[in-house]
Amino acid sequence: MIDLKAIEKRLDTALALETKSSMLEWLSNHQSVDSALIFENDLFYLSSIPPPIDLLFKNDLSPNPEIFSGFFVSFGSWQ
C-alpha cells in the first residue's frame, strides 16, 4: 500500500522551503531539453515527448520543414 499522505507531505515540505531565488537557481541547474531535436537511426524526433513521427515527416519520410524550423538539432536518444 503506497502511503500517499507521506509522499504529499515530503513534497509540501520541500515546496514550503522554496523561495523565488531558490526556484530560479534550481531551474537554471536543471535546464530543459524540451525544444531539442534528436537525431538517431536516421530519424529526427523531439527529445522529451513521444516522437510525433507523422508530424515530423512528410509522406516520403523527408523532414517536414514546418516542424523542423525553429528547433536546434542535437544528438542523443529519448529513452
Next chain:
Amino acid sequence: MYHTQENRGSILSQPVQCIKSNAWLGSGFYFWYDLEDALQWGNLFKGKTGSFQIYEAQIDCQNIFDTVFNEEHYQFWKTQIEKIARRFYRTTGVKPSIKQINEYFTEKGTWKDVDGILFQDLPENQDYVLVIKFWYRKRIQMVVFDLKVMSNFAKYLEQDCSV
C-alpha cells in the same frame, strides 16, 4: 510487460536501465504494457543493428504507483504535478519541463517508497491505431526503480526492423 532493446547478438539476463536525463519518468527500467507498443518502439528507435529484441517479464504491482488504472493514484499524480508546476510558474514565471518536474520529484524523494510508476500517453503515430485521429487506446509504459519486483525476465521475440 515488455522491454525492447536493439539486438546486439546476445540475450539479456535483465533489462537495460535507462539513465537518459530526458526519460519520461526518470532513471529506471522501462517496460511497455502492450506488445504492439514494444514492437513500435523497436521498429522506430532500436534499429541500430537492423533488428531488435523484445523481452517479457512479470512485475509485482503491489507497490507500483498506478496513474493509469487506479483513480486515486491518478488524481494524486495530477494534483501533485499541477501543484509543483503552478508554484514554479507563479513564483518564477517559468513553466517547468517534463524533465524538470521529474527531477524535482526525484530530488525531493517523492518516489523513494514506491517500486515503479505506471504511466500512459497516446499512440500518436497513425500507423499504430486503427481509427484515424481517434485516441481510443492508451500507450502504457512502466518505469521500475527496483528490479526486486520483476520476475521471469526472458526473451519473447527477435525481429528485423521494418522501418
